[in-house]
Amino acid sequence: MKHLAHLNKYFYKYRWRMIPGVIFVIISNYFGVLPAQVIRIAFDLVKENISMYRLFDGFERQQLVYSVFGSSLLLFGSLVLVLALIRGLFLFLMRQTIILTSRHIEYDLKNEIYTHYQRLDMAFYRRNNTGDLMNRVTEDVNRVRSYLGPAIMYSINTAVLSIMVIAAMVSVNPTLALYALMPIPILSAILLVVNKMINRRGERIQQQLSTLSSFVQETFSGIRVIKTYNQEADKMKRFKDESNIYRQASLALVKTEAVFFPLILLLIGLSTVITVYVGGLEVAKGTITSGNIAEFIIYVNQLTFPAMALAWVTSLIQRAAASQKRINEFLRTQPEIQSPAVHEDVKIRGHIRFDNVSFTYPDTGIQALTNVSFEVKPGTVLAIVGKTGSGKSTLANLLLRMYDAQTGTISIDGRDIRRLPLQSFRSQVGFVPQDVFLFSDTIANNIAFGLDVADMDRVEEASRKAAVHDNIASFEKGFETFVGERGITLSGGQKQRISIARALIKEPQILIFDDCLSAVDTKTEEEILRNLSIAMQGKSTIFIAHRVSTIKNADHIIVLDQGSVIEEGTHEKLLALRGSYYELHEKQLLEEAV
Numbered sequence: 001m002k003h004l005a006h007l008n009k010y011f012y013k014y015r016w017r018m019i020p021g022v023i024f025v026i027i028s029n030y031f032g033v034l035p036a037q038v039i040r041i042a043f044d045l046v047k048e049n050i051s052m053y054r055l056f057d058g059f060e061r062q063q064l065v066y067s068v069f070g071s072s073l074l075l076f077g078s079l080v081l082v083l084a085l086i087r088g089l090f091l092f093l094m095r096q097t098i099i100l101t102s103r104h105i106e107y108d109l110k111n112e113i114y115t116h117y118q119r120l121d122m123a124f125y126r127r128n129n130t131g132d133l134m135n136r137v138t139e140d141v142n143r144v145r146s147y148l149g150p151a152i153m154y155s156i157n158t159a160v161l162s163i164m165v166i167a168a169m170v171s172v173n174p175t176l177a178l179y180a181l182m183p184i185p186i187l188s189a190i191l192l193v194v195n196k197m198i199n200r201r202g203e204r205i206q207q208q209l210s211t212l213s214s215f216v217q218e219t220f221s222g223i224r225v226i227k228t229y230n231q232e233a234d235k236m237k238r239f240k241d242e243s244n245i246y247r248q249a250s251l252a253l254v255k256t257e258a259v260f261f262p263l264i265l266l267l268i269g270l271s272t273v274i275t276v277y278v279g280g281l282e283v284a285k286g287t288i289t290s291g292n293i294a295e296f297i298i299y300v301n302q303l304t305f306p307a308m309a310l311a312w313v314t315s316l317i318q319r320a321a322a323s324q325k326r327i328n329e330f331l332r333t334q335p336e337i338q339s340p341a342v343h344e345d346v347k348i349r350g351h352i353r354f355d356n357v358s359f360t361y362p363d364t365g366i367q368a369l370t371n372v373s374f375e376v377k378p379g380t381v382l383a384i385v386g387k388t389g390s391g392k393s394t395l396a397n398l399l400l401r402m403y404d405a406q407t408g409t410i411s412i413d414g415r416d417i418r419r420l421p422l423q424s425f426r427s428q429v430g431f432v433p434q435d436v437f438l439f440s441d442t443i444a445n446n447i448a449f450g451l452d453v454a455d456m457d458r459v460e461e462a463s464r465k466a467a468v469h470d471n472i473a474s475f476e477k478g479f480e481t482f483v484g485e486r487g488i489t490l491s492g493g494q495k496q497r498i499s500i501a502r503a504l505i506k507e508p509q510i511l512i513f514d515d516c517l518s519a520v521d522t523k524t525e526e527e528i529l530r531n532l533s534i535a536m537q538g539k540s541t542i543f544i545a546h547r548v549s550t551i552k553n554a555d556h557i558i559v560l561d562q563g564s565v566i567e568e569g570t571h572e573k574l575l576a577l578r579g580s581y582y583e584l585h586e587k588q589l590l591e592e593a594v
């Protein structure tokens with residue numbers, strides 16, 4: 001329960017909706033209990049009138065007794081109806097306040113979690129899988145909402161109704177009340193057990209459902225590979241097996257649920273029988289009237305709801321507490337990458353320095369960089385080459401502050417990167433990642449992603465610089481072409497160039513290209529590089545590449561191997577060294593010749 005305390009701030013925020021809600025619950029229950037008393041009076045009246053009617057047997061007055069009796073019954077009937085209507089009105093108001101509030105809190109909570117997610121760093125996203133992140137903001141919040149709305153509403157309802165009904169029963173006849181109430185605790189206990197079983201089975205279904213949907217999602221994403229390798233039949237069989245597990249779990253749940261209602265009816269029936277029997281004895285003794293028996297039967301039936309609600313509400317609260325615990329776990333996680341407390345706008349020149357930087361990925365323990373030092377003067381181009389896994393992308397990650405280096409310092413314009421305001425700094429860095437990601441949106445919006453307002457002139461200009469303008473213009477809808485999930489309608493090279501345009505449009509002071517020309521042919525590469533050389537003027541650029549041809553004009557080149565700088569200098573100087581760079585160059589020349 002302590003986990004749910006996180007929600008108290010929301011109860012406080014919405015107190016002026018919750019408090020009337022509670023009052024409506026009390027009033028609606030009061031009008032729920034009253035009809036039983038009206039029915040008791042009506043019942044006694046019927047009995048008296050029948051005796052009176054018989055008494056006037058053969059007299060003219062008998063007809064009068066009959067008509068008075070008829071109209072008073074009509075009056076009682078109308079009264080019960082009016083009471084039910086008033087109760088209905090307050091039930092409506094109760095839902096309008098409490099359930100509505102739960103929706104408001106659900107909205108606030110979802111926003112709170114999502115906003116917090118946005119603040120968390122890459123290390124957090126590496127540690128937790130997407131399914132888990134999504135579940136906490138959807139499924140878990142949903143369960144918490146069940147606590148905020150139905151569970152709280154029915155808890156208050158159950159408590160108020162039970163107190164009112166039991167008080168009314170005891171005030172009529174304590175002995176009869178005791179006997180009539182006897183099966184109720186047994187009913188509650190059994191329902192608690194059955195409900196637990198239902199929940200366990202429900203959980204099992206939920207788990208299987210997420211396994212099934214993950215499986216289906218993966219199959220669709222990898223449909224090309226499945227078809228190429230003729231694995232359709234195999235996947236179908238796997239789907240059938242998984243579906244069958246789901247079916248079995250659902251059947252098990254249906255069986256348990258089937259026991260639920262007959263069980264309630266049985267025990268309520270038992271209570272009714274006891275009430276009629278013991279009540280009959282009391283009537284014979286003259287302690288109560290037969291109308292009281294009718295009243296009691298209504299009370300007993302009214303108690304069915306609290307008995308059921310108790311079990312249900314208990315499980316709702318337990319599940320909500322477990323969900324809120326998971327949510328709190330994330331909400332309490334603080335990003336390791338922090339921006340300095342004072343907010344300022346810095347204008348960077350782009351003087352980058354790495355001094356003895358070493359970095360180990362925290363989640364895998366892989367040492368990706370060891371004592372790396374280099375400098376990029378404002379307006380110059382640094383190129384980084386090296387084998388796959390040598391730490392090139394890690395350098396970009398550190399410069400973008402996706403992670404902080406454990407030792408050594410990275411500085412921009414002589415200021416430690418950790419002391420630069422994060423948002424202001426990142427807004428001046430244009431990054432083209434190795435694996436392109438396009439949002440399900442128009443090409444124009446994808447390019448204008450980093451801008452506050454999409455300016456079409458700037459979008460077109462950036463796409464020209466990235467040598468993708470003519471490609472986009474040839475599409476039927478041009479820049480308004482919608483890019484599907486992960487941009488599947490575009491070729492790899494087109495996607496890479498759109499990604500370059502996205503980085504250029506911000507006109508950043510620092511540009512980082514992480515192997516972003518791998519999917520374009522050498523001719524297009526030359527065209528892009530020609531355009532880029534204009535875009536890169538006056539900016540500091542880091543070019544990560546595999547191909548020597550891409551970077552030979554850089555002002556400075558470093559060669560990485562297993563996280564360390566093994567060679568550095570200009571293209572000519574490195575060739576003259578006849579080391580790794582030279583080998584790479586020769587190998588690539590040979591490949592091009594073939």
Ligand SMILES: Nc1ncnc2c1ncn2[C@@H]1O[C@H](COP(=O)(O)OP(=O)(O)OP(=O)(O)O)[C@@H](O)[C@H]1O
Nearest residue numbers: 126361364366368387388389390391392393394395
């Ligand atoms: N997010 C990560 N978490 C843990 N380890 C990582 C992560 N990213 C990379 N690594 C590891 O760090 C090392 C350096 O990887 P990095 O991506 O920097 O190499 P790279 O030179 O860019 O390779 P490539 O040319 O193939 O892109 C590798 O051993 C890799 O397995």
